[in-house]
Amino acid sequence: MKLEYQRYGLKKFLKLTGTLQILGAMGLLVGSWSPPAGHFAAGGLALMMLLAVGVRIKIKDTRRQTLPAFAYMVLNTYLCYTAF
Numbered sequence: 821m822k823l824e825y826q827r828y829g830l831k832k833f834l835k836l837t838g839t840l841q842i843l844g845a846m847g848l849l850v851g852s853w854s855p856p857a858g859h860f861a862a863g864g865l866a867l868m869m870l871l872a873v874g875v876r877i878k879i880k881d882t883r884r885q886t887l888p889a890f891a892y893m894v895l896n897t898y899l900c901y902t903a904f
Contacts, residue, residue, distance in 0.1 A: 828875055840868060848899070862900035869893035 825831045844865040851858015872889040
């Protein structure tokens with residue numbers, strides 16, 4: 821993973837990104853009991869994945885390499901608007 825962040829030119833954001841992903845996952849779990857927390861977490865994760873797609877496009881990754889980030893963005897956008 822460290823090598824990927826070096827390739828992106830974003831090595832200094834590795835810990836921050838990991839922390840935000842863990843908090844987002846915990847927020848989705850809390851969303852089972854508190855829907856506003858689920859909306860907020862899903863929205864935050866969708867935004868993070870939108871930025872990830874942008875980085876992938878900027879560094880000229882293939883569509884296949886960009887697809888996972890795009891799929892997670894779509895999934896979290898769906899969760900944000902409908903699931904909670």
